[in-house]
Amino acid sequence: MNEIQSKLLNDAVDEMSRLPGIGRKTALRLVLYLLRLPNNEVQRFGNAFINMRENICYCKHCNNISDSEVCGICNNPRRDKSLICVVESIRDVMSIENTQQYNGLYHVLGGIISPMEGIAPSDLKIDLLLDRVATSDIDEVVLALSTTMEGETTCFYLYKKLARYPVAVTIIARGVGFGDELEYTDELTLGRSIKNRQPFTAR
Amino acid sequence: MNEIQSKLLNDAVDEMSRLPGIGRKTALRLVLYLLRLPNNEVQRFGNAFINMRENICYCKHCNNISDSEVCGICNNPRRDKSLICVVESIRDVMSIENTQQYNGLYHVLGGIISPMEGIAPSDLKIDLLLDRVATSDIDEVVLALSTTMEGETTCFYLYKKLARYPVAVTIIARGVGFGDELEYTDELTLGRSIKNRQPFTAR
Secondary structure (H helix, E strand, O other): OOOOOOHHHHHHHHHHOOOOOOOHHHHHHHHHHHHOOOHHHHHHHHHHHHHHHHHOEEOOOOOOEEOOOOOHHHHOOOOEEEEEEEEOOHHHHHHHHHHOOOOEEEEEOOOOOEHHHOEOHHHOOHHHHHHHHHHOOOOEEEEOOOOOHHHHHHHHHHHHHHOOOOOEEEEOOOOOOOOOOHHHOOHHHHHHHHHOOOOOOOO | OOOOOOHHHHHHHHHHOOOOOOOHHHHHHHHHHHHOOOHHHHHHHHHHHHHHHHHOEEOOOOOOEEOOOOOHHHHOOOOEEEEEEEEOOHHHHHHHHHHOOOOEEEEEOOOOOEOOOOEOHHHOOHHHHHHHHHHOOOOEEEEOOOOOHHHHHHHHHHHHHHOOOOOEEEEOOOOOOOOOOHHHOOHHHHHHHHHOOOOOOOO
């Protein structure tokens, strides 16, 4: 993999292999594929990323990705404006949207508190969240963060901060996943799902 | 995977998922990675492919990829100019270069004869090869094509065409690969490697 004769090709392979999970061998394969495309299609390819990076906005309310000042979810009159779901990243927004089970607004923190990676509360959009809770008519804040140590820490931090506002703070249900076998579920999850058992309803 | 709020992001994901082997889910992951990079790095990323596609040349002698009219291999005074290795694509040039076992020139056909895919001899750089053989001082043409039906057909076609020139036509050795177990080698390969047995030399 060290013999690429052309500097232009070599540069393209270097750039492609910057992408996570793309090694130099795969990068070369992808770049040679691009090389066989018509000129205008490669231009469209390259410019799509440049345009996106240059022109994308973040919603001034919820910090979600957006093509304008306010995102499509915050702007949608049919969404429940009294409910905010706090997530780590825009990918989580997409994941929850795909479930079609949630009709409130979001708040994208842009990360979670992680002393190991040097991410402090001030690096996240927490003040923006508290502002929203203080100034708009919010009834409930749903915490939907990962169930990792960092996620739990961030939940606890947010819970403390939100305590002084008249909002209900809830957290997404944690327990045995659909299709999981009890035998192979870890003790912590199983223990918690027994402790947090709920009334059975035949739906 | 259907809920991407931003058109800019969506376009970028569409373009990324054009690449072979990159589905929409992976494309989204890669694009979100790009979104976190500084503006100038994303510009460099996108422009690397545009520049490459726009400015890359093919060597006028051997059709190898090049940054100028004549490629680095054809231009290298230390390469043996009496030897041409015929390959299907520039990837094969790289593969053979990586072995560091070959010091001649190349000739990139740009494909192999394939009636199934509608690739005729006239679609390949065969005339260019015959020109080279006719006009320069070539002693030997090594055929290094895949051992598929199409590869064999192309070899045979080239062999017939080259017959009228005073050059030796050779073909790369085919046989049991290094590390292969005889038990699991297919009959055709094993049969041919017994038939084409060579004097044993202790090297």
